[in-house]
Amino acid sequence: MPKGTRPVPQPTPETQHFWDGTREGELRLQRCDACAHVYFPPRPFCPKCSSREVSVFRASGKGKLASYIINERGHPAWDGPYSIALVELDEGVRMMSNIIDCPQTPEALVLDMPLEVTFERLTDDITLPLFRPLAAGGAQ
Amino acid sequence: MTSVAIVGAAETTELGRIPNTSQIQLHADAALNALADAGLKISDIDGVATAGESPTAIAQYLGIVPTWVDGTAVGGCSFMIHVRHAVAAIKNGLAKTVLITHGESGRSGVGRGGFRRGGGDGSLQGQFEAPYGPIGPPTLFTLPVLRYMKDxxxxxEQLAMVAVVQREWAAMNPRASFREPITVEDVLASRMIAYPFHLLECCLVTDGGGALILVSGDRAADFPTKPVYVIGCGESVETPMVSQMDDLTTSRAFRVAGAAAMREAGINHDDVDHMMVYDAFAHLPIYGLEDLGFVKRGEAASFIWDGNTRPGGKLPLNTNGGGLSYMHSGMYGMYALQESVRQLRGSAPAQVKGAEISLCLGVGGMFGASGCVVMSNVGP
Structure with missing residues (x-):
């Protein structure tokens, strides 16, 4: 996968902890101190109860494939068809990502297959969380 | 005052590929056609609502001095929401004669303003969706459907049937972009765009526009057109990021907007003679039918497969051919509204005999927003 042509995220003060985490090889989520709700994407308050008392924690990095498409029309950052996936993390939040170390085919990309996070460095500041099949990459 | 009526409705003179007309002129062409339809002059208009262009730009370009404006822009259902807001404005005396315009040079890109696309930026979409390679709606709006299919x-084949049935309607419509009959096999053999969506399960990309004029129902008899009364509306938004939908198999915005519109109209599902569900992609009618309760969860695909929404079926759906076969400029909601008005005026190319109540459901963004309008040709 050619690097450097993906759109590069620009962190904001409210999301900086997430991108600091991926740079250090951690997937960080937030949990409400008042109601224990775990949420994503980042913000400095709980979207369920509006409490400003929230904490950042390291997520398991484990999840499953909730849904996906395979883009056949091409993108400057990919050589051929590639999957855009929705990953349901074990902590209960859903995030968009790509599934790597796996053929980009309907036969190989099976809904609900277990996944684990892996990291791809884009720039000095930004490392993206990607996912791979748990069996293929092995548990950490 | 108890009601508001649509007394002017028109699309652009041409639809499809209009390379000689800028986007703002598409708004104007539709507006001038709607004024002619209603027998009004531009100086009669005192309220302006639009999306895609600003109401400021539209008012200045057309020469309107409005006392009320609405620039709600939440995607392709913005026009359904404009109808709701216009009803409230007219009922409250904020405006007497409201013009709602749409124009979009979706295919030719003539005079098109800066629509924001998800680049790598500081927005939440820019940070948490754009890096993974989405390129427009075919790679985003489509994302939830495999979850739905498994659950x-x-x-x-059932997904493909949505496109087949809508082509049957389009075949009766001289203004439809695609009119040749297709089969499920044709759909599944068409080019893969974003698995599991084939080309024929994705909407067209065309140029065009449309406009509506609304007044108090008390004035409806003063106009040359058969009045179409707005009897119920609803609106909602859910998320600008498809990845953050509450549930990938149902649209919360559809449920909220649809229930509000049906409640206000005081109707049951059996009362609906004609229905439009904004079909940017083939799964939209499936979600719409279920989220508004016309069928139980998980039953919409069979409902369509069994012929209930095709010509002669008990719930005629997307009778202009829809975004899949009629036209789709980018914000298709205006064309769905136009078809509801034509059906209730009795002037549709594929006319549903005796239709009295039409329900028109719009979507904005990628399951991001919804507006729903229930109309009737029977006065209050």
Whole structure:
């Protein structure tokens, strides 16, 4: 996968902890101190109860494939068809990502297959969380 | 005052590929056609609502001095929401004669303003979706459907059937972009765009526009057109990021907007003679039918497969051919409204005999927003 042509995220003060985490090889989520709700994407308050008392924690990095498409029309950052996936993390939040170390085919990309996070460095500041099949990459 | 009526409705003179007309002129062409339809002059208009262009730009370009404006822009259902807001404005005396315009040079890109696309930026979409390679709606709006297919056992053939049935309607419509009959096999053999969506399960990209004029129902008899009364409306938004939908198999915005519109109209599902569900992609009618309760969860694909929404079926749906076969400029909601008005005026190319109540459901963004309008040709 050619690097450097993906759109590069620009962190904001409210999301900086997430991108600091991926740079250090951690997937960080937030949990409400008042109601224990775990949420994503980042913000400095709980979207369920509006409490400003929230904490950042390291997520398991484990999840499953909730849904996906395979883009056949091409993108400057990919050589051929590639999957855009929705990953349901074990902590209960859903995030968009790509599934790597796996053929980009309907036969190989099976809904609900277990996944684990892996990291791809884009720039000095930004490392993206990607996912791979748990069996293929092995548990950490 | 108890009601508001649509007394002017028109699309652009041409639809499809209009390379000689800028986007703002598409708004104007539709507006001038709607004024002619209603027998009004531009100086009669005192309220302006639009999306895609600003109401400021539209008012200045057309020469309107409005006392009320609405620039709600939440995607393709913005026009359904404009109808709702216009009803409230007219009922409250904020405006007497409201013009709602749409124009979009979706295919030719003539005079098109800066629509924001998800680049790598500081927005939440820019940070948490754009890096993974989405390129427009075909790679985003489509994302939830595999989840739906697994949870409810919908087949690829059933998804393809949505496009087949809508082509049957389009075949009766001289203004439809695609009119040749197609089969499920044709759909599944068409080019893969974003698995599991084939080309024929994705909407067209065309140029065009449309406009509506609304007044108090008390004035409806003063106009040359058969009045179409707005009897119920609803609106909602859910998320600008498809990845953050509450549930990938149902649209919360559809449920909220649809229930509000039906409640206000005081109707049951059996009362609906004609229905439009904004179909940017083939799964939209499936979600719409279920989220508004016309069928139980998981039953919409069979409902369509069994012929209930095709010509002669008990719930005629997307009778202009829809975004899949009629036209789709980018914000298709205006064309769905236009078809509801034509059906209730009795002037549709594929006319549903005796239709009295039409329900028109719009979507904005990628399941991001919804507006729903229930109309009737029977006065209050």
């Amino acid at each position: 409810f056992g919908m087949s690829h």
